[in-house]
Amino acid sequence: NAGVTQTPKFQVLKTGQSMTLQCAQDMNHEYMSWYRQDPGMGLRLIHYSVGAGITDQGEVPNGYNVSRSTTEDFPLRLLSAAPSQTSVYFCASSYQTGAPNQPQHFGDGTRLSIL
Amino acid sequence: AQSVTQPDIHITVSEGASLELRCNYSYGATPYLFWYVQSPGQGLQLLLKYFSGDTLVQGIKGFEAEFKRSQSSFNLRKPSVHWSDAAEYFCAVGATASGTYKYIFGTGTRLKVLA
Numbered sequence: 001n002a003g004v005t006q007t008p009k010f011q012v013l014k015t016g017q018s019m020t021l022q023c024a025q026d027m028n029h030e031y032m033s034w035y036r037q038d039p040g041m042g043l044r045l046i047h048y049s050v051g052a053g054i055t056d057q058g059e060v061p062n063g064y065n066v067s068r069s070t071t072e073d074f075p076l077r078l079l080s081a082a083p084s085q086t087s088v089y090f091c092a093s094s095y096q097t098g099a100p101n102q103p104q105h106f107g108d109g110t111r112l113s114i115l
Numbered sequence: 116a117q118s119v120t121q122p123d124i125h126i127t128v129s130e131g132a133s134l135e136l137r138c139n140y141s142y143g144a145t146p147y148l149f150w151y152v153q154s155p156g157q158g159l160q161l162l163l164k165y166f167s168g169d170t171l172v173q174g175i176k177g178f179e180a181e182f183k184r185s186q187s188s189f190n191l192r193k194p195s196v197h198w199s200d201a202a203e204y205f206c207a208v209g210a211t212a213s214g215t216y217k218y219i220f221g222t223g224t225r226l227k228v229l230a
Contacts, residue, residue, distance in 0.1 A: 004158075033218070040124070042205060042222035043159075050215055058217065090158055092218075100209025100216035101147045101166045106158030 002026050006091050006107035013081045013114050021076040021110050023091030030096035032074040033104070036060065036087040043090065049074055050096060081114045088112070117142045117210040121221035128196050129229045136191040136224050138206030147209035148189045149218075150180055154202045162204075165189065176200070201228045 007022045025032065033048035035058075045058030047066040055066050063085060065077040074093075078085060088111050092104035118141045128134055140146055147166045151159040163174025170182040180191045189206060206221040 035220075040222060042121075043220040045217055045219075048217060056215065092159075099147065100211060100218060101164075102209075103149055103161040103164055104159075104218060106151075106160075108156075108158045 004091055004093055004105050004107040006089075006110050008110060009108065010111050011113070013078075013112065015081060015083060015114060017081050019078050019081065021078075021089055021091075021112070023074045023076065023107060024072050025074075025091075025093040025105070026072065027093065027095075027105065028071060029093035029105070030071065031102070031104075032068070032091065032093045033058070034064070034066065034074070034076045035090045035092065036085075037090060037109075038087050046076065046089075078112075083114045086112060086114045117208060117212075117219050119206050119208050119219050119221040121204075121206055121224050123224045124222070125225050125227065127227040127229060130198050131195050134191075134193045134196045134200070134226070136204050136206075136226070138189045138191065138221060139187050140189065140206070140208045141187065142208055142210055144211065146189075148180075148182060149207040149209070150174065150178070150189070150191050151205045151207065152176075152202050153205065153223075159205060162191070196226075196228055198228045198230060201226055 004025045030051045034046040035043040049055045049068040091107045094102040094104045120139045149164045150162040165172045203223045203225045
């Protein structure tokens with residue numbers, strides 16, 4: 001059972017480049033989310049999705065796009081990379097029960113550096 | 116607005132000593148509370164969760180947490196710390212907003228264990 005799989009694990013980009021961080025889960029979870037982790041700031045929510053075709057913004061959505069065409073996949077797109085987007089990105093998923101009472105399952109993260 | 120505060124950025128304890136990590140939350144309704152642990156280079160792993168019932172909850176790896184509504188706290192404890200407990204610990208609250216829900220994380224407490 002793979003759980004939540006994130007690719008790539010490491011990436012270096014130049015300012016202005018675009019890229020997609022991949023996230024896939026095999027647990028049939030409806031709820032998926034993307035966070036960025038920066039020193040001293042904990043995890044901040046970028047975007048989340050409550051099911052295929054439904055996404056919404058989190059706390060820090062600017063510069064990022066998401067889509068959810070299937071239950072399994074929730075890719076995060078950086079439109080034009082900026083040094084401020086250097087961070088560790090985590091994807092997480094959970095069952096959706098109508099209340100936020102289910103723990104999230106996390107991937108191992110993508111470490112992204114923007115030069 | 117919902118928020119989670121972990122007042123201690125770093126904590127150092129000796130192996131075998133007891134541990135308490137503090138977490139305070141701000142949320143108007145019944146909170147859904149979680150503690151996660153993050154080892155270096157890894158994603159977050161659930162330690163324990165609370166939504167109702169007994170205010171003292173047991174988790175994995177010998178951890179427990181006590182919910183105190185009057186203090187808006189959900190502190191994590193362990194009677195005897197092992198060197199392998201060195202990691203970063205995150206408190207989180209599941210909150211309902213605008214017909215959906217999201218998870219809000221504290222900024223984390225990094226635990227160092229002295230041999």
